Amino acid sequence: MSTSLPPTASQTVGPFYGYALPFAGGGDIAPAGHPDTITLHGTVYDGAGAPIPDALLEFWQPAPDGSRAGAPGSLRRDPVTGAVIGRDGLAFTGFGRVAADADGHYLLRTLPPGGVPYISVCVFARGLLHHLFTRAYLPELTDIDGEPLLASLPPHRRATLLAVPEHERVYRFDVRLQADGVHEETVFLAFE
């Protein structure tokens, strides 16, 4: 690389993004009624074990066919009123954005990713000065020994990246920004 510009510093998303960033259908990456739809849900916790009601989560994943091209239209708008009219029900954008509810809980409906066994997760919150990346690995798709990241982690750390099957096609993936004395802190990732 001939030039390397210094990056712009991150700052917290703060408490007041709620009327700006979330959009209707932000957690519905799967086309409505698609038979392969899976549900990924969980709670974001702080180091006291308390849910974080003002966390914002973003998700990115390849399409089921392995395409990583994404597609526009996650936050499609009515050109007349400017209101969000939602996804078109056909294009798989691969992108989701969900604000945690008052219980710190989020819910995502999507299709299983192709080519990788995980959904990428980015966490923002008031109090968090720089977002955090993690991954929700879907156990049925995951060969632990074949995933260098998982294989490199001790089992108790690795477990924080594995979504837990609850029912058919329903997985729980909690995010813990800090250990609370009982539960393990989620493994967070850096891309350098």
Add this chain to the structure above:
Amino acid sequence: MTNPPGTPPQPPRLETQQTISAEIAEIRDAYGKAVAEGGPRRDHPDRDYPPYRSSVLRHPKHALVVPRDPEAAELTGPVFGVTDVTELDNDLTRQHLGEPLGERMLVTGRVLDRAGRPVRGQLVEIWQANASGRYAHQRDQHPAPLDPNFTGVGRCLTDDDGRYSFVTIKPGPYPWRNHNNAWRPAHIHFSLFGTAFAQRLVTQMYFPGDPLFDFDPIMQAVTDDSARRRLVADYDHNLSTHEWSLGYRWDIVLDGPAATWMEEGR
């Protein structure tokens, strides 16, 4: 005991600005010393920054793990298009029947990657308080007036040069509850996407000469002086318009995986 009408609300017992400022100075001095002794410069804030009290329980204590994976999904990212943004979304002064109160201004700049390449056609989202320092948000209880003609949300796609621009009004500073008499300097929140999800950035733009910089633990969490300076926009007289608006320029550089690795990964 209730306050007599017309007096500002009395805050609960909170730590003083003096306490917070002393902590800020201590961390800054320690960083300056470490850099002087050859330690690395840090472009981003530490997630663990005690003067910002909300960070205490909301930062991981384990080191981040670097997945050495050229096929990582995070080396690609979401795309947005003309369906995601309407024509007027970048003009925050034209979202209501009337004009908002405040100093009208143009805010523009380029979004670049660390190699200096423009980030083209990507989504830029902003949100901000009104001229009185009040967010159009149900949970903002600051008793400053709402402006019926200002919501404070905008978005646009960057052009082929990576350029974004917004027409808005200058936001006011506002109080918060980190400590007693805590005030945020005026700022605009920015959300940015690169070509890779790993380049994602949420940050805040500040205005030159704001007297509140030194008191604010969120801005001061960026302990490196030059990194902190880069969060401040430049006033650019060439962007001001005769009898209409003032102009500010702020370029943004997205961090992310080393460019070489990214190209291999794509």
